[in-house]
Amino acid sequence: MGEYHHGDLANALLQSARAILNEKGIHGLSLRACAAHAGVSHAAPTYHFKSLGGLLTDLAVIAYDEFTAALQEKYALVSHESPNDRLQKVCQAYVDFALKEPQLFELMFSSSPLDFENVRLKSSAAKAYQQLTGIVHPVFDAKGLNESKREQAEALIWSVVHGYASLIINKQVSHGECTAPSKTTLPDLSLLGDLL
Amino acid sequence: MGEYHHGDLANALLQSARAILNEKGIHGLSLRACAAHAGVSHAAPTYHFKSLGGLLTDLAVIAYDEFTAALQEKYALVSHESPNDRLQKVCQAYVDFALKEPQLFELMFSSSPLDFENVRLKSSAAKAYQQLTGIVHPVFDAKGLNESKREQAEALIWSVVHGYASLIINKQVSHGECTAPSKTTLPDLSLLGDLL
DNA sequence: TGTACATCAGTGAACGCGCGTTCACTGATGTAC
């Protein structure tokens, strides 16, 4: 409305981007669309963001930080339980986040538009990873695995929870039925223990 | 070259789409780009494909079929081994396919541009899933799980291998380091058995 | 406290680009007789 000096346009644009992302998906996003949603001229964003990729990178930083916080919060809530139970519940929190913010989750792990050279993004993504592996550690310690085995096991745990989340939200977002797990509750991981 | 009646333009366009996908990624794809790559006027594709989504859906069908064939071939090769060994090796074939055709793999599991109402796509995707679960079956039978447990276990197995592949190729395509497993060889799944 | 001025953070018109789509057209192919 002709208001000069918005005050915090950078953040307003990030909020707008998030809203558009949730409404129309990643392909509905453009700098012009964000500007329009924020009620600002379409040339305004260039002052704050070099490109759409830059804006999305900043949005991904926010996403990773919220993601890390969600895992951390869950972990704190179940601090009195056994290592394996804690692991199960934090993994469920991972899946819950993906279900609550499917578009944001997809953005976090979509390669194309993000600038992974960005220092802040690198840092936030690394923190999320550390948060997850930190949670798996007590389980390993209880079993006494060596360094190499531990890294492999970390990768497998991360893979199972990430894969489950990915398959579910892909299914939610697109198809109706054909494939993919249908339960939003991650099965008990000990099932794999029985099996393998 | 002014050649009228190409003969098999539909397939030529699919090949072109695949080449462009591998070169420039999914965002470099457009009907015009495919037409240009196939050496044909930019209006020609409309005769064969309603939209870019339609073309990509057909490409995804090809991808799913190749994927299924790859798993099947591996499975046949290791038919003399134990159920668990066969499972491990077919899972590795899953990862190998994702590494060999990262862009195609991403397309197969990317929701947005594909038409999952398409009958052929549904069918090909379902076959791929059946191929995978069929391979897990002998392992379950050896352990005597009931129906419900078996479905859950199938989902978990699929998740771990899909997650591993996704995380690796995301890392390959985009970032350099920050997160994600770095080995292209899937760790021994029995590790999870020891752990959970 | 008031005035002058530099700087900040917007506006809105204009540009070129690649996109999908439409359209009148035309060369190649297949079929009827």
Next chain:
DNA sequence: TGTACATCAGTGAACGCGCGTTCACTGATGTAC
């Protein structure tokens, strides 16, 4: 076997659209004196 004609499968010019980017501009804000 040859000719007439319908149909198929392309061409290339044109259109409108949304995009990012540039540009001269201008209102709001902060600072110096």
